[in-house]
Amino acid sequence: MMKIYGSIVDDETRCTHYHSEKDIIAIKFKCCNRYYPCYKCHEEHADHRIKPWPEQQFDESAILCGRCHTKLTIHQYMRTTSCPNCQASFNAGCTAHYPIYFELQTK
Numbered sequence: 001m002m003k004i005y006g007s008i009v010d011d012e013t014r015c016t017h018y019h020s021e022k023d024i025i026a027i028k029f030k031c032c033n034r035y036y037p038c039y040k041c042h043e044e045h046a047d048h049r050i051k052p053w054p055e056q057q058f059d060e061s062a063i064l065c066g067r068c069h070t071k072l073t074i075h076q077y078m079r080t081t082s083c084p085n086c087q088a089s090f091n092a093g094c095t096a097h098y099p100i101y102f103e104l105q106t107k
Contacts, residue, residue: 002064005034006041013037013066022091024066027101035064039100052103074102
């Protein structure tokens with residue numbers, strides 16, 4: 001299993017901040033190359049600011065499904081609502097945090 005940093009509460013990457021049935025992803029942060037369940041865990045446990053992924057690197061495998069441990073690229077993750085391997089549903093509310101994790105172009 002990939003090492004997940006932060007305030008983890010179970011083996012499916014849920015944390016003290018986000019722990020619903022659908023909160024099962026961990027994000028590899030661009031700034032430190034470490035997986036955390038959420039930005040709040042990163043803020044509490046890392047000694048640096050979050051650096052979002054630039055759009056030209058959205059083909060990077062930076063998302064981990066906590067259920068089956070499949071890695072997804074950022075593009076794959078942003079285009080789905082569930083894991084393509086195990087079909088576990090992801091929390092749709094996480095899209096509100098995309099600007100924290102990813103540099104999004106406004107058009």
